[in-house]
Amino acid sequence: MTVTVRFAPSPTGLMHVGNARVALINWLFAQKSGGRFVLRMDDTDVERSRPEYAAAIEEDLNWLGLVADDKIRQSERLDLYNEAVKRLSDEGLVYACYESPEELELKRRMQLGRGLPPVYDRAALKLTDADRHKLESEGRKVYWRFRLATEQVTWVDLVHGDLHIDAASLSDPIVIRSDGQPLYTFSSVVDDIARGITHIIRGDDHIPNSAAQIQIFKALGGIVPAFAHLPLLTDAQGGGLSKRFGSLSLAHLRGEGVEAMAVNSLLAKLGTSDPIEPRTDLAQLVTEFDFAKFSRSTPKFDEHELHRLNSRLLHALSFAQVQSRLNDLGVPADEAFWNAVRGNLARLSDVKLWWSIVHGNIAPAIVDAELAAKAADLLPPEPWNNETWRAWTKEISTATGHKGKALYMPIRLALTGLEHGPELQDLLPMIGRKRAHARLMGQAA
RNA sequence: GACCCCAUCGUCUAGUGGUUAGGACUUCGGCUUUUCAAGCCGGCAACACGGGUUCGAAUCCCGUUGGGGUCGCCA
Numbered sequence: 001m002t003v004t005v006r007f008a009p010s011p012t013g014l015m016h017v018g019n020a021r022v023a024l025i026n027w028l029f030a031q032k033s034g035g036r037f038v039l040r041m042d043d044t045d046v047e048r049s050r051p052e053y054a055a056a057i058e059e060d061l062n063w064l065g066l067v068a069d070d071k072i073r074q075s076e077r078l079d080l081y082n083e084a085v086k087r088l089s090d091e092g093l094v095y096a097c098y099e100s101p102e103e104l105e106l107k108r109r110m111q112l113g114r115g116l117p118p119v120y121d122r123a124a125l126k127l128t129d130a131d132r133h134k135l136e137s138e139g140r141k142v143y144w145r146f147r148l149a150t151e152q153v154t155w156v157d158l159v160h161g162d163l164h165i166d167a168a169s170l171s172d173p174i175v176i177r178s179d180g181q182p183l184y185t186f187s188s189v190v191d192d193i194a195r196g197i198t199h200i201i202r203g204d205d206h207i208p209n210s211a212a213q214i215q216i217f218k219a220l221g222g223i224v225p226a227f228a229h230l231p232l233l234t235d236a237q238g239g240g241l242s243k244r245f246g247s248l249s250l251a252h253l254r255g256e257g258v259e260a261m262a263v264n265s266l267l268a269k270l271g272t273s274d275p276i277e278p279r280t281d282l283a284q285l286v287t288e289f290d291f292a293k294f295s296r297s298t299p300k301f302d303e304h305e306l307h308r309l310n311s312r313l314l315h316a317l318s319f320a321q322v323q324s325r326l327n328d329l330g331v332p333a334d335e336a337f338w339n340a341v342r343g344n345l346a347r348l349s350d351v352k353l354w355w356s357i358v359h360g361n362i363a364p365a366i367v368d369a370e371l372a373a374k375a376a377d378l379l380p381p382e383p384w385n386n387e388t389w390r391a392w393t394k395e396i397s398t399a400t401g402h403k404g405k406a407l408y409m410p411i412r413l414a415l416t417g418l419e420h421g422p423e424l425q426d427l428l429p430m431i432g433r434k435r436a437h438a439r440l441m442g443q444a445a
Numbered sequence: 446g447a448c449c450c451c452a453u454c455g456u457c458u459a460g461u462g463g464u465u466a467g468g469a470c471u472u473c474g475g476c477u478u479u480u481c482a483a484g485c486c487g488g489c490a491a492c493a494c495g496g497g498u499u500c501g502a503a504u505c506c507c508g509u510u511g512g513g514g515u516c517g518c519c520a
Contacts (some may be wrong), residue, residue, distance in 0.1 A: 275469035343482035408479035
């Protein structure tokens with residue numbers, strides 16, 4: 001059977017690093033197994049789902065490079081769910097209930113107050129046909145629950161190993177709301193069967209769901225897929241990631257100039273035994289992927305680590321890998337320039353700054369006018385090459401007696417206007433004699 | 446409250462009864478004649494606690510503590 005996985009976001013908000021990690025790992029596993037990756041929009045919650053979020057999620061996924069082999073929307077498949085419910089209710093595995101949400105909430109509060117687990121008491125199971133008619137004639141809306149078998153549900157999880165949940169500790173899941181809308185726990189299983197999903201890879205928080213869903217898979221006559229429950233990411237303080245939702249959204253990170261491959265590299269390696277190192281393409285992440293490398297404990301996601309990784313990634317990018325994007329930024333294709341400056345980039349758009357320092361017009365920073373003027377004087381005639389810098393600074397040193405930082409820093413400031421930057425040996429020939437001379441004399445050039 | 450998951454340097458982890466407890470990131474120091482980056486060399490830094498089992502425990506068992514998750518007509 002071909003491996004088939006799915007990423008099933010609900011389009012109720014922007015993708016953040018936690019969702020992205022689940023999507024990535026699904027995709028990597030599919031690639032590694034020569035399988036398929038299905039994108040399923042879980043948009044059955046009509047009140048919260050928004051088409052613009054669905055579009056944003058797809059945009060984020062494309063940015064990361066996680067292209068789906070197949071796309072489905074649950075809102076377009078309601079008939080499928082209704083038909084499945086009909087089948088199960090004929091078999092007595094799904095039953096009609098009539099409590100209002102408020103009544104259920106009250107029941108839960110009372111159970112909690114008595115120190116009991118807030119599990120549905122199955123009162124509706126005791127209803128007779130006459131009771132049901134009466135309730136319906138009173139205008140009560142019916143909703144449907146799946147009747148869980150009281151058993152120990154066990155499975156071998158790809159990351160956790162043996163897992164077991166006592167179904168008695170779970171409420172019978174609601175499969176159809178009183179407004180007729182199917183609910184996730186159920187519709188998800190129907191689609192997983194319909195699409196032949198072989199592996200469900202999702203967050204740890206779904207472990208209790210999985211127990212109920214395994215029973216639904218069996219009730220529907222489907223093959224129970226393998227499960228992999230990934231430990232949820234926490235923030236650097238160990239708290240839930242949801243608090244930082246906004247700033248950790250993919251859209252936000254992208255806006256900050258974080259590379260897609262920096263995100264992919266971190267998310268693929270965090271919580272695994274592999275060192276966290278930048279990878280410039282997804283193919284390498286695919287070959288390195290293995291569930292056996294994943295730890296069972298919750299890793300901390302550190303935004304600073306992402307930014308450090310982003311810098312390291314940029315420094316390692318070859319000219320060929322960025323050429324077209326440099327064009328998009330309006331920076332002419334120049335391999336020598338790229339190789340000179342890439343080690344100083346925190347984000348790709350920083351190249352624009354260096355391009356203007358080399359070829360544009362900037363104001364120099366003069367801290368030692370006398371030294372700068374002398375240096376301008378000693379500028380050799382062009383053509384220049386990588387040896388020019390060494391020969392020139394040596395002459396300045398002999399002429400002025402300056403050396404070390406006292407020699408180099410004023411010149412760097414005059415030439416680039418900045419304290420930090422690439423090797424001047426590489427930059428100087430690109431800046432050229434005319435600009436260098438003007439800047440050393442304190443003129444913008 | 447009930448149920449589930451988890452516990453090794455600051456962080457990500459290796460380790461499956463006998464190791465000087467290893468690596469990566471961070472950090473610190475040094476080298477590469479200035480800065481930044483990269484590279485190399487070196488240093489600091491961990492088995493949550495308490496009981497067992499055993500000749501021997503980071504490793505197996507029990508308990509405690511701590512952290513995370515779930516208990517929705519959300520997904």
